[in-house]
Amino acid sequence: xxxxxxxxxxxxxxxxxxxxxxxxxxxxxxxxxxxxxxxxxxxxxxxxxxxxxxxxxxxxxxxxxxxxxxxxxxxxxxxxxxxxxxxxxxxxxxxxxxxxxxxxxxxxxxxxxxxxxxxxxxxxxxxxxxxxxxxxxxxx
Amino acid sequence: xxxxxxxxxxxxxxxxxxxxxxxxxxxxxxxxxxxxxxxxxxxxxxxxxxxxxxxxxxxxxxxxxxxxxxxxxxxxxxxxxxxxxxxxxxxxxxxxxxxxxxxxxxxxxxxxxxxxxxxxxxxxxxxxxxxxxxxxxxxx
DNA sequence: TGCAATTCGTTTGCATACAAACACTGTGCT
DNA sequence: AGCACAGTGTTTGTATGCAAACGAATTGCA
Numbered sequence: 001x002x003x004x005x006x007x008x009x010x011x012x013x014x015x016x017x018x019x020x021x022x023x024x025x026x027x028x029x030x031x032x033x034x035x036x037x038x039x040x041x042x043x044x045x046x047x048x049x050x051x052x053x054x055x056x057x058x059x060x061x062x063x064x065x066x067x068x069x070x071x072x073x074x075x076x077x078x079x080x081x082x083x084x085x086x087x088x089x090x091x092x093x094x095x096x097x098x099x100x101x102x103x104x105x106x107x108x109x110x111x112x113x114x115x116x117x118x119x120x121x122x123x124x125x126x127x128x129x130x131x132x133x134x135x136x137x138x139x140x
Numbered sequence: 141x142x143x144x145x146x147x148x149x150x151x152x153x154x155x156x157x158x159x160x161x162x163x164x165x166x167x168x169x170x171x172x173x174x175x176x177x178x179x180x181x182x183x184x185x186x187x188x189x190x191x192x193x194x195x196x197x198x199x200x201x202x203x204x205x206x207x208x209x210x211x212x213x214x215x216x217x218x219x220x221x222x223x224x225x226x227x228x229x230x231x232x233x234x235x236x237x238x239x240x241x242x243x244x245x246x247x248x249x250x251x252x253x254x255x256x257x258x259x260x261x262x263x264x265x266x267x268x269x270x271x272x273x274x275x276x277x278x279x280x
Numbered sequence: 281t282g283c284a285a286t287t288c289g290t291t292t293g294c295a296t297a298c299a300a301a302c303a304c305t306g307t308g309c310t
Numbered sequence: 311a312g313c314a315c316a317g318t319g320t321t322t323g324t325a326t327g328c329a330a331a332c333g334a335a336t337t338g339c340a
Contacts, residue, residue, distance in 0.1 A: 092318040123278045132275045232288040
């Protein structure tokens, strides 16, 4: 009387489906914006939106922990898309801001980024897209 | 007449929201099943469901590419949860199967795994959970 | 039969992600 | 002033995840 695999169906588990949808999204993104990754673009978008931020605050604003945001900022700096400088007011902080190249890249690519989101949800109707985002937002 | 950040709102982008929901799910998972990761558990579930598989087929059945599934199988083998052996029929293949410990772990934890999925979608009603899975499945 | 194309596994390089430990700085309270 | 506590950034270790290149084995087709 083994439970066997019981009623557990991997394909119905939210985590597994999330992983597959994310994979497809990342694939669409890298095809359309090969210069940077999704997380790097998120950082550029936040900097364009909020202006210069400390590395830690920037991480919080983009849902990355300290170790992760450091790696992303380092790579963006190596690409010349952001610039870092010590904060004069608080010597613990590392201020991060968009470079001219970073701003230019973001502005030239933001339309493509919106297109990527659209492509990702292309199989859904307009109403379904709204539903999906609303449901996902409840799980944040 | 700069487009500024235009209408691009990071928080409304499907990719960003997916990443945040996935983060929350991974956090719930590791709290409830600390022995293995989500991907490792997915491999155990597939092996329990399908029986012994070649490493590559196993990767396809769990949505991992060759490099990724190799790493996951290696770590599961190091934990003693799976066993590998060369395939007699096809000498390119590496056959992977559950160990006794792997089967025992899966059977003892599969209920918790289902509970993790439930916790992840806890903010949703029953109807919404069905909706969400249906919508996400269309994006696979 | 024999060779081209494919499949399988491996390795390397790069990019998230998180936990934990650490040093340094700032703040608040006494 | 001094000290506990919190915040910030760094580093290390571990675990996905993908691209690309490679060798070995198999298959399909001329």
